[in-house]
Amino acid sequence: MASLLDMRRRIKSVKNTQQITKAMKMVAAAKLKRAQDSVTAARPYAVKMNEILGNLSSKVAGEFSDPLLDERGDERYLVVLVTADKGLCGGFNANLIKATSKFIQEHSDKSAEILPVGRKGRDFFKRRDFTFVEEYVGLTGMGKAELSDAKEIAEKIIKTFVEDEEIDKVFLVFTEFKTVMSQDVRVEQLLPIPSIETDNEEEVKAEAEYIYEQPPAQIFGRLLPKQVETQIYRAMLESVASEQGSRMTAMDSASKNAGELIDTLTLNMNRIRQAGITNEIIEVVSGASV
Numbered sequence: 207m208a209s210l211l212d213m214r215r216r217i218k219s220v221k222n223t224q225q226i227t228k229a230m231k232m233v234a235a236a237k238l239k240r241a242q243d244s245v246t247a248a249r250p251y252a253v254k255m256n257e258i259l260g261n262l263s264s265k266v267a268g269e270f271s272d273p274l275l276d277e278r279g280d281e282r283y284l285v286v287l288v289t290a291d292k293g294l295c296g297g298f299n300a301n302l303i304k305a306t307s308k309f310i311q312e313h314s315d316k317s318a319e320i321l322p323v324g325r326k327g328r329d330f331f332k333r334r335d336f337t338f339v340e341e342y343v344g345l346t347g348m349g350k351a352e353l354s355d356a357k358e359i360a361e362k363i364i365k366t367f368v369e370d371e372e373i374d375k376v377f378l379v380f381t382e383f384k385t386v387m388s389q390d391v392r393v394e395q396l397l398p399i400p401s402i403e404t405d406n407e408e409e410v411k412a413e414a415e416y417i418y419e420q421p422p423a424q425i426f427g428r429l430l431p432k433q434v435e436t437q438i439y440r441a442m443l444e445s446v447a448s449e450q451g452s453r454m455t456a457m458d459s460a461s462k463n464a465g466e467l468i469d470t471l472t473l474n475m476n477r478i479r480q481a482g483i484t485n486e487i488i489e490v491v492s493g494a495s496v
Contacts, residue, residue, distance in 0.1 A: 210482065213475040217468055224464035230294065231457035237349035238386070238450035244350070245383055245443045252440050259433060261416055262426040263401075270423045274364065274399050274430045278374040282317045284339060285309065286363065286396065287331075288380040288441050289324035290449045291347045296456035298381065298389070298449055299326040305391040306331075306379050319373075323359060323442070339366055346446050356439035363438070364431055367397045380441035381448040387455060389448040396437060399430060 208216075289302050306327070310318045320336045322328035325343040332338070340362050345355045367373055376397035382390045418425055 208474075208478070210475060210478050213471060213478060217471045217475065220464050220468050220471065224461055224468070227457045227460040227464060231454055231461060234450045234454035234457060238447065238454055241349060241443065241447035241450050242383070245447045248440055248443050252436055255429070255433060255436050258416065259426070259429055262418075262422050262429070265422040266426050270426060272427055272430055273368045274397060274434070277398055278371070280316070280374055282319075282372050282374050283313065284319050284321060284363070284366065284373050284376045286321045286323065286359075286376065286378045286438075286441075287327040288378070288445045289322065289327035290445070291325040291344055293326065294456065295449050295453035296459075298452035299324075301391050302379060302381060303327060303330050305393060309377070309379070309393055321359075321363065324445075346442060346449070349446060349450060351439065351442035351446050353439055356442055357435050360431065360435035360438045363397070364434055378437060378441055380445050383444045383447040383451065386451040389451060394437075396434060399433060 285306060287302065287306050289299050293299065303326070306320075318336075319339050320327075320331050321339045321341070322331060323342045323345065328338075328341050328343055342355070342359060345351065363376060367376055375395060378392075378394050378396045380392055382392050384390060
């Protein structure tokens with residue numbers, strides 16, 4: 207049985223851990239607010255980009271060709287995995303890695319390469335000897351995503367896809383932020399760029415008639431790389447918000463569990479102390495009766 211001193215030391219240790227988890231929860235909450243604002247601000251831009259590209263696509267249909275649109279075979283994949291650089295965020299990284307592993311397993315007849323964005327995904331697949339086209343770590347460690355980093359990643363993906371004609375498709379795996387308690391893992395085709403469709407094409411045609419100073423085909427060709435960049439940036443923003451939401455939830459749960467453990471240990475400590483006092487009383491009474 208543990209001594210009274212051991213119980214006190216353990217209670218002190220758990221209280222120190224609880225202070226750390228509470229502090230981490232507060233930091234995650236502050237970062238989450240900033241990340242959530244960034245996601246909210248970026249989503250309308252992505253929607254408008256799809257709307258304009260959809261409009262341009264209808265104008266240049268049948269007369270435009272671009273390597274980013276050309277369909278290839280279905281033999282070799284490049285998977286862009288966006289994870290966190292740090293842990294202690296519940297099942298955030300594990301769910302992403304599990305979804306990626308499942309996707310690769312379901313397409314086991316295909317050759318797959320990885321482009322990890324984030325240390326956790328990089329470390330997992332590096333231990334399993336996967337081929338990396340490139341790796342990007344430390345980009346979201348401060349709880350935010352930079353457009354310049356997304357642009358660099360997008361340029362690397364586009365360059366690899368255009369120059370290496372053996373890569374047939376590029377997929378993007380990331381976590382879409384819903385609420386603090388809910389995030390969805392998404393697997394989306396990045397290249398070749400899928401057919402761009404709006405939610406309600408008739409409504410868009412009625413409300414938005416664009417006048418282009420340059421030929422639509424020329425504008426369309428310039429916007430296609432921007433579409434890839436926008437998708438990468440959006441994935442990074444969604445990932446940062448999801449990571450902080452998961453960390454906040456995990457640290458809140460850890461703090462509550464630490465509180466329950468402290469109560470249990472305190473109760474056990476009181477029982478040990480009470481048993482010790484009882485034994486001392488019995489010894490005193492026994493000695494007095496001799």
